[in-house]
Amino acid sequence: MVAAWPMSIDLQTVKKIASLSRISVSDAEAEAMVPELNNILGWVEQLGEVDVSGVEPMTAVIPNHQRLRDDVVTDGNVRDKVLANAPQAEHGFFAVPKVIE
Amino acid sequence: MLRFAQQKASTSLSPNGIKILTDLTDLTVAEIRDGFRAGDFSAREVAEGFNANVAAAKALNAFIVETPEKALEAADAADKALAAGETLGALSGVPIGMKDLFCTQGVQTTAASHMLEGFVPTYESTVSAKLWDAGAGMLGKLNLDQFAMGSSNETSYFGNVISPWKRDGGDNSALAPGGSSGGSSSAIAARLCPAATGTDTGGSIRQPAAFTGISGIKPTYGRCSRWGIVAFASSLDQAGPMARTVRDNALLLDVMAGFDPKDSTSLNLPVPQWEAGLSSNLKGKTVGIPKEYRPDGLNAEIAALWDQGIAWLKDAGATVVEVSLPHTKYALPTYYIIAPAEASSNLARYDGVRYGQRDLPDGAGLQDMYAATRAAGFGPEVKRRIMIGTYVLSAGFYDAYYTQAQKVRALIARDFDLAFEQCDLLLTPTAPSAAFTLGEKQADPLAMYLNDIFTVPASLAGLPAMSVPGGVDSQGLPLGLQIIGKALDEQTVLNAGLAIEERAGFVARPDKWW
Numbered sequence: 001m002v003a004a005w006p007m008s009i010d011l012q013t014v015k016k017i018a019s020l021s022r023i024s025v026s027d028a029e030a031e032a033m034v035p036e037l038n039n040i041l042g043w044v045e046q047l048g049e050v051d052v053s054g055v056e057p058m059t060a061v062i063p064n065h066q067r068l069r070d071d072v073v074t075d076g077n078v079r080d081k082v083l084a085n086a087p088q089a090e091h092g093f094f095a096v097p098k099v100i101e
Numbered sequence: 102m103l104r105f106a107q108q109k110a111s112t113s114l115s116p117n118g119i120k121i122l123t124d125l126t127d128l129t130v131a132e133i134r135d136g137f138r139a140g141d142f143s144a145r146e147v148a149e150g151f152n153a154n155v156a157a158a159k160a161l162n163a164f165i166v167e168t169p170e171k172a173l174e175a176a177d178a179a180d181k182a183l184a185a186g187e188t189l190g191a192l193s194g195v196p197i198g199m200k201d202l203f204c205t206q207g208v209q210t211t212a213a214s215h216m217l218e219g220f221v222p223t224y225e226s227t228v229s230a231k232l233w234d235a236g237a238g239m240l241g242k243l244n245l246d247q248f249a250m251g252s253s254n255e256t257s258y259f260g261n262v263i264s265p266w267k268r269d270g271g272d273n274s275a276l277a278p279g280g281s282s283g284g285s286s287s288a289i290a291a292r293l294c295p296a297a298t299g300t301d302t303g304g305s306i307r308q309p310a311a312f313t314g315i316s317g318i319k320p321t322y323g324r325c326s327r328w329g330i331v332a333f334a335s336s337l338d339q340a341g342p343m344a345r346t347v348r349d350n351a352l353l354l355d356v357m358a359g360f361d362p363k364d365s366t367s368l369n370l371p372v373p374q375w376e377a378g379l380s381s382n383l384k385g386k387t388v389g390i391p392k393e394y395r396p397d398g399l400n401a402e403i404a405a406l407w408d409q410g411i412a413w414l415k416d417a418g419a420t421v422v423e424v425s426l427p428h429t430k431y432a433l434p435t436y437y438i439i440a441p442a443e444a445s446s447n448l449a450r451y452d453g454v455r456y457g458q459r460d461l462p463d464g465a466g467l468q469d470m471y472a473a474t475r476a477a478g479f480g481p482e483v484k485r486r487i488m489i490g491t492y493v494l495s496a497g498f499y500d501a502y503y504t505q506a507q508k509v510r511a512l513i514a515r516d517f518d519l520a521f522e523q524c525d526l527l528l529t530p531t532a533p534s535a536a537f538t539l540g541e542k543q544a545d546p547l548a549m550y551l552n553d554i555f556t557v558p559a560s561l562a563g564l565p566a567m568s569v570p571g572g573v574d575s576q577g578l579p580l581g582l583q584i585i586g587k588a589l590d591e592q593t594v595l596n597a598g599l600a601i602e603e604r605a606g607f608v609a610r611p612d613k614w615w
Binding site for chain 1 (some may be wrong): 177224366368369385456461464470501504514546564588
C-alpha cells in the first residue's frame with residue numbers, strides 16, 4: 001500500500017501547479033479550478049485501496065527491446081526547416097526575449 | 102449477408118437497360134479500389150464526388166482544412182497509372198480524410214488547438230506517408246478534440262463537430278460524434294469520405310465509431326508508428342483506421358502498420374495481411390464475456406445488444422465463456438493519472454519558441470512569455486489535464502499517484518493475460534450509451550471521462566480492440582460492440598468484427614439534413 005494520500009488542494013496549491021505548468025491563470029480561473037481539480041483528484045484516490053504489494057510498476061505494455069542504432073549521423077542540415085515555424089527566428093536562430101540584463 | 106456482395110455494387114441496370122452509376126460516395130474503400138481497377142469509374146470521378154460532399158457539409162464542421170486539390174492530384178495520378186498499365190498502389194483511386202493530429206507536409210496541422218494554428222509541418226508523419234505512398238489522396242484535415250483530449254469533440258478550438266445523426270421523432274438536438282476522432286467519424290457516417298485515420302489513447306477511435314454507426318480499430322500498441330503524430334500520452338497513443346466496413350479497416354491497417362525506426366516503441370515485426378486473412382468462421386475460437394463490464398444500471402438497450410452480439414458470435418461457431426477482469430473499476434482512475442501525466446510532459450514543448458503561437462506581453466521576460474503563451478494557446482480541458490499531470494508528477498506526490506497508477510496498470514494488464522488463458526477474444530459494449538447531446542456533459546469533466554469506461558482498459562494494456570455497429574437504439578441511434586483481442590492478434594479481432602457485421606446487417610444511415 002502507498003503512503004497516505006495528499007490532502008485536498010487549495011487555491012494556493014492550484015496557483016503553484018499553474019506556475020509549475022507555466023500557465024498563467026487569473027485569480028478567478030484559479031478559484032474555479034479548486035473544486036474541479038479536487039473532484040477529479042478525489043475520484044482517482046480510490047486507487048489507494050488496491051493491494052499492489054509485490055507488483056512492479058508497468059514500464060512497457062508490449063514487451064519490446066530498446067534498439068541501439070549505429071553511432072552515425074543520420075539527420076541534419078535542415079536548419080531552415082527547423083526554423084520555418086518559429087514565431088520569431090533571426091540570423092538562423094530562435095529568438096526569445098532578453099534573458100540576461 | 103454483406104450489404105454489397107463482392108463486386109459491381111457500383112452499377113445497376115435501370116428498367117430500360119441503361120447502366121446507372123450508384124452514387125460513388127456510397128461505396129466502401131474496397132469497392133472504390135476494385136471498381137477503379139476494373140474501369141467502372143475513374144479515380145477522378147470518385148474524388149470529385151467526395152470533394153463535392155465535403156464542400157456541401159460545412160454544417161457538420163468535420164474538416165479544419167479542406168484539400169480538394171490533393172484529392173484530385175492523387176486521383177489523376179491513379180488514373181494515369183492505370184491507363185499506362187503501371188503498378189497500382191494498394192489504395193490507388195481512394196480518397197481519405199486525415200485526422201488533424203497527423204503532421205502533413207505543407208498542410209496546416211493544428212491538433213484542433215489555437216496553440217498550433219498556422220503550424221505547417223516541413224515533414225510528413227509515417228502513417229500518412231504510407232497511405233499517400235499506397236496511392237490514397239487527401240480530402241482534408243479532420244477536426245478533433247483539442248490535442249485529442251475529449252470524448253465528444255467539444256474541446257476543439259475550431260468549434261464542435263456535429264454528428265450527422267439525429268434522434269427519431271423530430272428531436273432536432275445536435276448530437277456528439279464522439280471523440281476525440283469526431284471529425285473522422287462524422288465525415289465517414291455522412292459520406293464525406295469513405296475512410297479516415299483516427300488515433301486512440303483511451304477510446305478515441307472506438308467510441309466515435311460506435312456513436313456514428315461505423316467501424317474502427319485500434320491495433321496493438323506499437324503496430325503503427327507514432328512518428329509525426331502530435332503526442333498526447335505516448336504510452337497509450339495508437340493510430341488506426343476508421344471506415345464503414347470491417348474489410349476496409351483491415352485493408353487500411355495493412356497499409357498503416359509496420360516497423361518504423363523513428364519511433365522507439367514501434368514493433369519490429371512482420372505485418373500480417375489482414376484483409377487477405379479475413380474469415381468470419383469462428384469455429385474453435387472462444388469468446389470471453391467479462392462480467393465486470395455489466396455493472397448494475399447498465400443501459401438495458403446496451404445490455405440487449407451485447408446479448409445479441411454473443412448470440413451472433415455463437416452462430417459464427419465460437420464458444421462463449423464468462424471471464425473476470427477484477428481490476429476493471431480501477432481502469433479509469435488509472436488512466437486519468439497516467440494520461441494527464443504523460444500529457445503534461447509532452448505538451449511542455451509548446452513554449453512559444455520553436456513553433457506555434459507566441460504571446461509576448463509588453464515588457465515580458467522569457468518565463469512570462471511561456472506562461473502567457475500557454476494560457477492563450479491551450480483550451481480549458483487541455484489546461485486541466487496538464488495541471489493534473491503536473492500535480493501527480495510533482496515532488497512528494499509522484500509515488501502516491503503515478504507509481505501507484507503504473508502498478509495498478511500492471512494488474513489490469515495481468516487481468517487480461519489471465520482471461521486470455523481461457524479465451525481468444527473478448528466481447529463488450531463499446532460505450533455505456535448512444536451518442537449524447539452536445540453540451541450535455543460539458544459542465545462535468547468526470548461525467549465525460551466515465552464515457553470511456555469500456556474502452557480505456559484495453560488501451561492501458563496495449564491490446565488491439567475494435568468497434569463495429571451492432572444496431573440502433575429505440576431512438577434510432579447507432580450502438581457499437583467492442584472486440585478486444587490478444588496482443589498482436591488483430592486478425593481474430595477483425596474476423597469477429599466481420600462475423601458481427603455479416604449478422605447485424607447494419608444498413609441504417611443518417612438522413613441528410615446538412
